[in-house]
Amino acid sequence: MDPLRLVLALCACLWPTCTRGSVWDCCEGDVLLLLDSSGSINSHEFSRLLRFLSDLLRPFRLGRGQVRVALVQVGTESALEFGLDTYDTQIGLQEALRSTRHLRGDTNTDRALRLVQSLLAQPEAPPTVLLWLTDGVEPGAVDGPMAELRGVGVSVLVVSTGQGNFQLLRRVVTPPVETHLHFVDVDDISSITEDLREAIVELIRAERLQVCVLGSSSVVLQWRPVFSSDLGTFSLHYKPDPSDGTAHTHTTLSTGSGGEHTLPGDSSWAELTGLWPDTPYSAWLVPDHCVPHRRTLSVSFRTLPGEEITHTSD
Numbered sequence: 001m002d003p004l005r006l007v008l009a010l011c012a013c014l015w016p017t018c019t020r021g022s023v024w025d026c027c028e029g030d031v032l033l034l035l036d037s038s039g040s041i042n043s044h045e046f047s048r049l050l051r052f053l054s055d056l057l058r059p060f061r062l063g064r065g066q067v068r069v070a071l072v073q074v075g076t077e078s079a080l081e082f083g084l085d086t087y088d089t090q091i092g093l094q095e096a097l098r099s100t101r102h103l104r105g106d107t108n109t110d111r112a113l114r115l116v117q118s119l120l121a122q123p124e125a126p127p128t129v130l131l132w133l134t135d136g137v138e139p140g141a142v143d144g145p146m147a148e149l150r151g152v153g154v155s156v157l158v159v160s161t162g163q164g165n166f167q168l169l170r171r172v173v174t175p176p177v178e179t180h181l182h183f184v185d186v187d188d189i190s191s192i193t194e195d196l197r198e199a200i201v202e203l204i205r206a207e208r209l210q211v212c213v214l215g216s217s218s219v220v221l222q223w224r225p226v227f228s229s230d231l232g233t234f235s236l237h238y239k240p241d242p243s244d245g246t247a248h249t250h251t252t253l254s255t256g257s258g259g260e261h262t263l264p265g266d267s268s269w270a271e272l273t274g275l276w277p278d279t280p281y282s283a284w285l286v287p288d289h290c291v292p293h294r295r296t297l298s299v300s301f302r303t304l305p306g307e308e309i310t311h312t313s314d
Contacts, residue, residue, distance in 0.1 A: 027060060027061075027066065027067050027201055027204045027205055027206055028065060028066060028067070028126045028127075028204060028206040028207075028208075029067060029068075029126040029127040029128060029129060029203065029204025030067075030068045030069075030070070030084055030119075030126060030127070030128040030129070030204075031057070031060075031067060031068070031069045031070075031128075031129050031131060031200065031204070032070050032072065032084075032116055032119060032128065032129065032130045032131070032154075033053060033069065033070065033071045033072065033131050033133070034072050034074065034109070034112060034113070034116060034130060034131065034132040034133070034134075035049060035050075035053075035071060035072070035073050035074065035081075035100075035133050036049075036074045036107065036109070036132075036133055036134040036135055037073040037074055037075050037079075037102055037103040037104070038074055038075050038076075038103070038104060038105055038106060038107040038108075038137075039104040039105055039106070040107060040135055040137040040138075041102070041135055043102060044186075045135070045161060045186045046102045048186045048187065048189060049133050049161070049186065049189070050097050050098070050100055052133075052189045052190065052193065053097055053133075054094055054097045054098070055190065055193050056193050056196060056197055056200075057069060057090075057093065057097075058090060058094070059197070060090075062087060062088050062089060062090060062093060063088035063089075064085070064088070067204065068084040068085065069082075069084070069087065069093060070082060070083050070084045070086075070119050071096075071097075071100070072112050072115050072116050072119075073100070073103050073112070074103075074107060074108065074109050074112045074134075075103030075104060075105040075106065075107075075108070076103070076105030076106045076108060077103075077105070077108070077111070078108065078111045078112035078114075078115045079103060080115060080119075081096070081100055082096050083119065084119060107137060107138055107139055107140060108140060109132075109134070109139040109140045109142050110139075110140040110141045110142055110144075110145055111140075113142060113145035113146065113149070114145065116130060116145075116149070117145065117148065117149065120149075120152065120154070126204065127153070127155065127203055127204045128153065128154045128155070129154070129155045129156075129157060129200055129203050129204060130149060130154050130155070130156045130157070131157045131158075131159070131196075131200070132156065132157070132158045132159070132172075133158075133159045133161070134158065134159070134160055134161070134162075134164065135160065135161050135162035135164070136160045136161075136162040136163060136164020136165060136169065137162060137164070139164075139165075139168070142168070142172060143168070143171060143172065146171075146172035147172075150172075150174060154174075155174040155180075155203045156172055156173050156174045156180070157173060157174070157180045157181070157196070157199060157200070158172065158173050158180070158181050158182070159182045159184065159189070159192070159196065160181075160182070160183050160184075161184060161185065161186040161189065163183075164183070166183075169181055179195065179198075179199045180199060182195075182196065207223065207297055208223065208297065208299075209221060209222075209223045209283065209284070209285055209297035209298060209299040210222055210223070210299060211299060211301045212269065213271075214301060214303065214304060215303065215304055216275075216277040216278070216303055216304040216305060216306055217273065217274060217275050217276070217277060217303065218271060218272060218273045218274075218275060218303075219271070219272050219275065219281070219283075219301060219303065220269060220270070220271045220272075221236070221269060221270055221271075221272065221283055221299065222268060222269040223268060223269070223285065223297060233262055233263060233264055233265055233288045234262075234263055234265065234285050234286055234287045234288055235260055235261065235262050235263070235285070235286045236260065236261045236262075236263055236270055236272075236283065236284075236285055236286075237258070237259075237260045237283065237284050237285075237286065238258055238259060238260075238272055238281055238282065238283040238284075239257070239258030239259075239281065239282060240257065240258065240276070240279055240280065240281055240282075241280040241281055241282045241300060259272075265288070275303050276303065277303050277304065277305055277306070278302070278303060278304065278305040279302065279303050280300065280301070280302045281300065281301055281302070281303065282298065282299075282300050283298065283299055283300075283301070284296050284297065284298040284299075285297040285298075
């Protein structure tokens, strides 16, 4: 086998993966919890919903650059139980879920969704998932707010513990309905924990650009494919990083001064050659404008001073 392809195969084996029950360090995104805390939910049901959320979220690593979690409760008046940057440890999150108070009152889901909209991060933010837990009883006029959320790239998932309005819930979830909409008795809700967690992982799996092979005049960059080949392209840009004061000054223009490559959507790696030795570089992947809700991926690296080749796993 070609040595470069052998190293790439090794990189693929080392690339962080998410398996059922193990999602420690492979996800980056915001999870917004919309919890029905109205009077149509009894105390037993409410406690089971909180226990379900506790188990669902327990494997995730929390904080900026990982997974952030916020909880909005639905009642007569919507309530922000905690925001996205409130907890960066599982100990804090689990304690907050255990101490969440049942609001009761009316099911004003549409008002709560306005509060959810105020939590949305700025452009270039990681993916966002809205998980709505409801008994499906008179949720209110949610079509419009849910459509607005989906329109800005929020993925909507729903768990209903009652009969509910199937057509309404089917309209608001992000396809595929089969994995993003669940109807379950509250006493059996633990049966969907792994499937729902897996669906969330697929939506917020980290899309990181990383150095796989590093040399003095070349580098191999690798990333998880984020498009299919028929969805479009993205461009790979690279240039010396002027923010590093130790960067060398070159008077001769060459490929080492930077460049740009257009790549098909299903690419997962690229080799950059003709780089200057012992020089800091920045590289970034820019999605085709035809592909919505994808962010730019970036990485910084420094070429080696000699001819030695180094394999890095992160």
